[in-house]
Amino acid sequence: MSVHVRDVLRQEVLEANLAIPRAGLATLTWGNVSGVDREAGVFVIKPSGVPYEELKADDLVTVRLFDGAVVDGRLRPSTDTETHRCLYLAFPSIGGVTHTHSTHAVAFAQARRDIPVLGTTHADTFNGPIPCTPDLTAEQCAKDYEYNTGRIIVDLLDGDDERAREVPGVLVANHGPFTWGAGARKSVEHAIICEAVADMAIHTLALAATAPPPRHLLYRHYTRKHGPGAYYGN
Numbered sequence: 001m002s003v004h005v006r007d008v009l010r011q012e013v014l015e016a017n018l019a020i021p022r023a024g025l026a027t028l029t030w031g032n033v034s035g036v037d038r039e040a041g042v043f044v045i046k047p048s049g050v051p052y053e054e055l056k057a058d059d060l061v062t063v064r065l066f067d068g069a070v071v072d073g074r075l076r077p078s079t080d081t082e083t084h085r086c087l088y089l090a091f092p093s094i095g096g097v098t099h100t101h102s103t104h105a106v107a108f109a110q111a112r113r114d115i116p117v118l119g120t121t122h123a124d125t126f127n128g129p130i131p132c133t134p135d136l137t138a139e140q141c142a143k144d145y146e147y148n149t150g151r152i153i154v155d156l157l158d159g160d161d162e163r164a165r166e167v168p169g170v171l172v173a174n175h176g177p178f179t180w181g182a183g184a185r186k187s188v189e190h191a192i193i194c195e196a197v198a199d200m201a202i203h204t205l206a207l208a209a210t211a212p213p214p215r216h217l218l219y220r221h222y223t224r225k226h227g228p229g230a231y232y233g234n
């Protein structure tokens, strides 16, 4: 990886991490963001347990994709590094991963429930419910826990890169959301949306037991922003 590419990726990953507390998605040092450079075969991730307000580009850690070895950085990488690595290895289209403990998304994860599609706000970004994983087994927790957390996400999406593109996030049961995107910034955007739709869903479900909205409405909204016919934005 050239020095220029490394510095650009570090800056992008730093800004993406700082966006988490700014968006109200982080308490203390919870959560982490990474971004990958596939050509160089590495990703850059937040160090473990460093307060966001003290985080600098130099604190970030560079990790080799194929074996998880730290290749640059003086601090220990995020405890969730192996989960990020597993997602990068399974889904070639993703360039950034975000993990948060945002309140409403975690509420669904702790209830072990998918976030259902209840309206167009959700359908604009997620082409279907944001699914919740099954429980990890005792064996999966005892050995390679963080990598197995990635595996359970990958298995939930049948290892299908196309599905990972259409549903760019999952809830890990009793833990929290992992989201991803074309880059680090996009993965944070998806974390923000995941939290917002979880919040709206809790309010909606408190008011009424709703049926899913018509598929044609959801499809219309998803395809306004994605695919060959997209026309949202400038």
Ligand SMILES: O=C(CO)[C@@H](O)[C@H](O)COP(=O)(O)O
Binding pocket: 029, 030, 031, 032, 046, 047, 048, 049, 050, 077, 078, 079, 080, 099, 101
């Ligand atoms: O899942 C957890 C804790 O349950 C982690 O996401 C921490 O919230 C952040 O850990 P580091 O990235 O600082 O190691």
